[in-house]
Amino acid sequence: MIVMTDLLKIIQQRQSTRVSFDPNHPVAKENLRQILEAARWAPTPHNMQNFEILVVDDKEFLERIGNIKYRVSEAFIRENYQQLSFSEEELLQKKVGILGTVFPSDWRDPARLDKAVRESRPSPLNQRINGSPVLLIVVYDARKRAPASEGDVLGIMSLGCVMENMWLMAQSLGISVQVLSVFSANPVEKEVKRILNVPEYMKTAFVFRLGYPVSAPVKSLRVRRDSEAFTHQGLFGNKGLG
Numbered sequence: 001m002i003v004m005t006d007l008l009k010i011i012q013q014r015q016s017t018r019v020s021f022d023p024n025h026p027v028a029k030e031n032l033r034q035i036l037e038a039a040r041w042a043p044t045p046h047n048m049q050n051f052e053i054l055v056v057d058d059k060e061f062l063e064r065i066g067n068i069k070y071r072v073s074e075a076f077i078r079e080n081y082q083q084l085s086f087s088e089e090e091l092l093q094k095k096v097g098i099l100g101t102v103f104p105s106d107w108r109d110p111a112r113l114d115k116a117v118r119e120s121r122p123s124p125l126n127q128r129i130n131g132s133p134v135l136l137i138v139v140y141d142a143r144k145r146a147p148a149s150e151g152d153v154l155g156i157m158s159l160g161c162v163m164e165n166m167w168l169m170a171q172s173l174g175i176s177v178q179v180l181s182v183f184s185a186n187p188v189e190k191e192v193k194r195i196l197n198v199p200e201y202m203k204t205a206f207v208f209r210l211g212y213p214v215s216a217p218v219k220s221l222r223v224r225r226d227s228e229a230f231t232h233q234g235l236f237g238n239k240g241l242g
Contacts, residue, residue, distance in 0.1 A: 010172050015222065017176035018102075021131040021211030026057065031173050032134070035210075038169035039138075044158035045146035051162055051205065054137040054196055061195065062135070066126035068191045070182050074117045077107055084108060088221050095223045102220070125188070128180055129209060136208040137183065137192070138162060143201050159205045166208060176213055183207040 032055060039053060056062060084100035085091035086108065091099055100108040106116035129135065138159065146154035163179070170177045182188055184204045193202070228240040 010168055014167055014171045014177075016178045017213060017217050018178055019130075019213045019215055019217050021133065021176065021209070022214045023131045023133050023211075025212045026133045027175060027210050027212075031170075031175060034173065035136070035166050035169045035175075038165040039162050042158065042161040042165045044161070045149065045154040048144065048146060048155070048158075050144050050155055051138055051140045051159060052202070054139070054198070055134065056137060056196070057134040062129065062132075064195050065135070065192055066124060066129050068125045068188055069122035070125055070128075070185060070188050071122045072120050073185065074120075077116050077120070078113055081107060081110065081113060091221055091223055095225045095229070099221060125182070128182055131214065132178075132209040132211045134210050135180075136166070136210065137196070138205045138207070139198060139202040140205050141201060142203040163206055163208075170208075170210060175210055176217075178209040180207040180209055 036053060036055075039051075044050065056065070080103065083097040084103070084107075085094055085097050086100050088099065091097065104116070106112045106119075140155070140159060144155070145152035146158075149155060167177050167179075183192060184206070189204045192198070192204070193200070231241050232238055233240060233242050
């Protein structure tokens with residue numbers, strides 16, 4: 001049985017793994033079942049359970065998906081810049097965002113963002129799948145929404161709960177994860193749905209890239225705000241927990 005300190009440790013250790021995975025090291029079916037079982041017990045509004053999960057581990061499907069071309073959007077390049085810190089000292093001070101060195105130099109210089117946008121070229125998804133032996137594609141029925149939830153905010157929140165449950169279970173099993181948001185981009189989503197026979201009304205929530213790294217992930221600085229920084233005792237503005 002996992003005690004509370006073990007659970008907190010798993011939560012703290014959870015992170016994205018961006019290095020190549022070993023395509024010849026499959027994720028065991030039993031481990032996949034446990035990850036799917038974790039998804040099964042995620043909270044959803046009115047217990048709607050408005051999601052389906054495609055387990056893609058067939059090499060032919062992975063190759064066909066990997067051949068799809070995608071282009072990094074202008075919105076991503078420009079809005080990504082706003083979240084960057086340019087030194088570890090700056091990141092430690094902000095305690096939010098990410099270190100800019102993980103992105104191309106053009107993305108880190110406001111004077112060169114226009115150039116980065118102009119020179120963005122289509123690339124095959126293979127570069128993002130990066131050797132993963134299995135993808136978990138989470139989709140939901142866009143025709144449904146949680147009751148009285150404008151924009152289906154509650155439904156989208158529940159998909160986040162599905163993501164977290166799956167991610168923490170994978171972490172506990174020693175399986176590396178990276179969430180691939182590019183699959184939600186319209187041209188990519190359309191082609192993936194065609195390949196996998198997904199109905200038009202289903203939308204892609206997120207995709208898990210699962211596997212085992214071929215090399216140790218590069219250690220990077222991870223920051224979080226202190227709990228006192230976002231906790232308000234009673235009235236907003238009364239910071240901390242007295």
